[in-house]
Amino acid sequence: MNQKQTHDQAQEERNGSSSNQTSPSGDKDRSVAEWTTLGISIAILVFILGLTTYLYVRGGEKPAAILVEPQMQELRQDNGGYYLPVIVRNEGDPTVEEVNIEAELDTGAGEPETAQFTVNFLAGGEQVEGTFVFQHDPAEGDLTTRVMSFQEP
């Protein structure tokens, strides 16, 4: 009797406490634990599917437009150079590659100074930070920044 009881208990444990053994469906021995994890799994799937579908439907094919914003307040001087951080942002939707950014600094004395860098990948809406290094103080001259070129993959 004792043995049978422990056997039944073990059986019940395996099946989970709320399983309905007389249910004719194939899920009769699915436990609460299994239902819970299945529920969480379905929620994750539905979330990702829904998000992807939403982003797809929202779509938008705004062509790539690159914005360059010098961060003058973060300008610093080091090792005889002026370090000017800039934020490069893709305001369009498609990803672009090999974005060439150039800055020209005209201090009025001699030839204007130029500096440039390349951003490898810039997804739609993404922003990255780069730094221009000048010999002269950008705060004292006429600074222009521009995007020279990019590729569309």
Place this chain on the structure above:
Amino acid sequence: MGAWAQERDDFIRAFSGAYIFGIPLLFTMEMWWIGQYADLWKLLVFLGLAFAANLGLTYAAGFKRRSTFGTTVNQAVDAVAVGIVAATIMLLLLNQIRLTEPLDSIVGKIVVQAVPLSIGASVANQIFGKRGEKSRQGESHGEPMGPWHSFFSDVGATIIGGIFIGFSIAPTDEVPLIASALDYHHLVAVIGFSLLVSYMIVFASGFDQASPQGLFQRPFTETMLAYLVSLLVSFLALYLFDQIEMGDPVLSMLEKTLVLGVPATVGGAAGRLVI
């Protein structure tokens, strides 16, 4: 075993299988880029493919024990969900998804990685099921190994497994690329995660069934020792492939070693299961 413990074991197995199978692709930058600029409809196709592949695989070899139509679909759903979660965790850990990124790029990276990871979750039972148990049992049924013998055989398996996966990733540009993108918090998380995965894989192999003897036979010491061995393998691999040179800043060496330590640990743990 209670139903919750059963579920826990099933999912630990699934996550372990996902990482063993998917770790090389998680360390592939082309995969990140594809996810970043893939057309969104392609991501939906990827998800569909992952589900179909897992249905087929689950039918043949699922990570749970029973197999009716209901449980087959159930397991395929679970496997894809495990793939998505495993991809999210690893990409966050390697700092390859950031909250400043556009949403479609984050979703893209996760979905692309979820395909191989979910397949790994589905074949988990093949990796850890009978074969894994047999090798553990073989150890205890045959000539009983002395503690030192079994210690060295486990260290050897860890090294071989670590080399197997670590050497295929060590020469790639991903290692310095990931290393340079990690800050202090990420490094700590990388260490914690490596230990956790190592422990998970050891646990998933049905550790408690093996006879406890030797230093490698206690889960905690096995995990710690295996991690140290894996880090050593990583360091050597990086040195041999010229990714680390003597005289480099110590922090940079450490970062690269810890980064390669993730796949090396996964490989090492898998090695102990197979050998």
